[in-house]
Amino acid sequence: MSQISDLFSVPVAQLGASTFTLGQFLAAGGILFVLLLVALVAALWRSARARARAVAAVQAAEHARDAETRMVELTRAQAELQGRMGSIAEVFGSRQAELTKAISERLDGMTSRLGNSITEQTKSTHENLAKLQERLAVIDTAQNNIQTLAGQVVQLQQILSNKQTRGAFGQSRMEAIIADGLPHNAYEFQATLSNGSRPDCLVKMPNDAPSLVIDAKFPLEAWNAIRAAAEGEGGSAEARKAAETAFRRDVEVHIKAISEKYLLTGETQDTAFMFVPSESIFAEIHENFEALVHRAHRARVVIVSPSLLMLSIQVIQAVLKDARMREQAHLIQAEVVRLMEDVNRVDDRVRKLQTHFMQANKDIDLILTSTDKVTKRGARIEALELGALQGAKPPEDEVPPGGKAAVAGEGGPGSGQLRLRVVDE
Numbered sequence: 001m002s003q004i005s006d007l008f009s010v011p012v013a014q015l016g017a018s019t020f021t022l023g024q025f026l027a028a029g030g031i032l033f034v035l036l037l038v039a040l041v042a043a044l045w046r047s048a049r050a051r052a053r054a055v056a057a058v059q060a061a062e063h064a065r066d067a068e069t070r071m072v073e074l075t076r077a078q079a080e081l082q083g084r085m086g087s088i089a090e091v092f093g094s095r096q097a098e099l100t101k102a103i104s105e106r107l108d109g110m111t112s113r114l115g116n117s118i119t120e121q122t123k124s125t126h127e128n129l130a131k132l133q134e135r136l137a138v139i140d141t142a143q144n145n146i147q148t149l150a151g152q153v154v155q156l157q158q159i160l161s162n163k164q165t166r167g168a169f170g171q172s173r174m175e176a177i178i179a180d181g182l183p184h185n186a187y188e189f190q191a192t193l194s195n196g197s198r199p200d201c202l203v204k205m206p207n208d209a210p211s212l213v214i215d216a217k218f219p220l221e222a223w224n225a226i227r228a229a230a231e232g233e234g235g236s237a238e239a240r241k242a243a244e245t246a247f248r249r250d251v252e253v254h255i256k257a258i259s260e261k262y263l264l265t266g267e268t269q270d271t272a273f274m275f276v277p278s279e280s281i282f283a284e285i286h287e288n289f290e291a292l293v294h295r296a297h298r299a300r301v302v303i304v305s306p307s308l309l310m311l312s313i314q315v316i317q318a319v320l321k322d323a324r325m326r327e328q329a330h331l332i333q334a335e336v337v338r339l340m341e342d343v344n345r346v347d348d349r350v351r352k353l354q355t356h357f358m359q360a361n362k363d364i365d366l367i368l369t370s371t372d373k374v375t376k377r378g379a380r381i382e383a384l385e386l387g388a389l390q391g392a393k394p395p396e397d398e399v400p401p402g403g404k405a406a407v408a409g410e411g412g413p414g415s416g417q418l419r420l421r422v423v424d425e
Contacts, residue, residue, distance in 0.1 A: 170277040171200055174216040177306060178203070181313035186320055193268070197261040203316060205269070206323030212316070213262040213272040214309070219250040223281060251292050259299040271300045273312070279305050
């Protein structure tokens with residue numbers, strides 16, 4: 001330790017009157033080294049700081065350039081975006097205009113269709129209302145007709161309550177059916193028979209056959225009694241049975257009267273008609289009073305309703321028409337014979353006309369043949385020379401059968417005149 005201290009105390013250098021030892025020198029060098037180191041560190045720090053500033057400046061410049069580039073790019077992108085926005089705005093504007101136009105056209109079309117539909121609906125409504133009014137008018141008319149018909153039914157009930165008027169009602173219905181189906185000379189109302197009885201209608205049959213008798217005086221008093229017993233509030237089965245018995249008795253009496261008074265041998269048909277002026281009464285008789293129907297058939301009396309009488313009249317009308325056709329058959333045959341004679345006469349005249357026509361056609365053919373020959377002869381005469389005419393003979397086809405042809409000159413030799421003549425043998 002003392003050695004080291006001695007070592008540091010050894011003089012190393014002398015500067016003027018000052019002597020410097022190793023320790024001092026080392027101490028001074030250390031301080032200088034420290035100072036140099038501090039200076040170096042400071043220089044390095046300043047250099048690093050400068051470099052940092054330069055780098056920062058470069059980076060700032062680069063950042064500025066990048067920012068400028070980005071600003072330019074942003075400006076360009078903004079311009080492009082503005083252009084695109086303008087294009088989009090124009091497209092949107094055109095599309096909006098087209099959309100507005102389409103919507104306007106559709107609205108106009110819809111308005112027109114809606115107006116037409118409303119007009120048609122209004123017209124249809126008016127027509128339906130008019131038809132409804134017409135139907136209401138028809139219904140009113142029908143109601144008035146029903147009321148009138150009800151009044152007429154009441155009047156009819158009043159008429160049918162009287163025996164004479166009821167008989168006149170059945171007579172009028174029967175007469176209307178007969179008059180509508182037969183000619184006037186085929187029937188007779190209230191005719192008198194040989195026994196003095198007068199049926200309601202007498203239908204005349206064809207071919208001098210006996211006439212058909214129709215009676216319209218159907219007994220309705222007992223029938224009305226049956227209805228009254230069935231529809232009355234205090235009606236009973238006994239009352240209805242009594243009314244049915246009375247009705248059956250009256251009808252049997254009437255059938256017997258028709259059979260005895262109107263069925264005359266040689267003067268009337270073997271069957272007579274008993275006219276019932278109601279289809280419902282006719283159906284009720286055939287349904288509930290079948291014994292009366294059989295009784296009438298045995299008595300040769302046929303119960304007929306208005307429809308059956310009309311059908312029978314149509315059958316009689318067909319029979320009358322067939323009889324009239326048979327009566328006129330000989331006239332039709334005579335007319336057919338005359339018609340055939342006229343047809344034969346026309347056929348003869350046509351055949352004669354055909355003969356004359358064929359003869360005229362033949363004469364025309366002969367005339368055409370003659371004119372053709374004359375034309376050929378004229379052509380040959382034009383072609384002949386004067387020297388060739390002397391001693392010439394006409395062609396054989398130009399010489400008529402049984403004749404001679406000669407050619408000679410007229411006016412002497414050299415006159416130049418020719419003559420063609422045909423000498424018949």
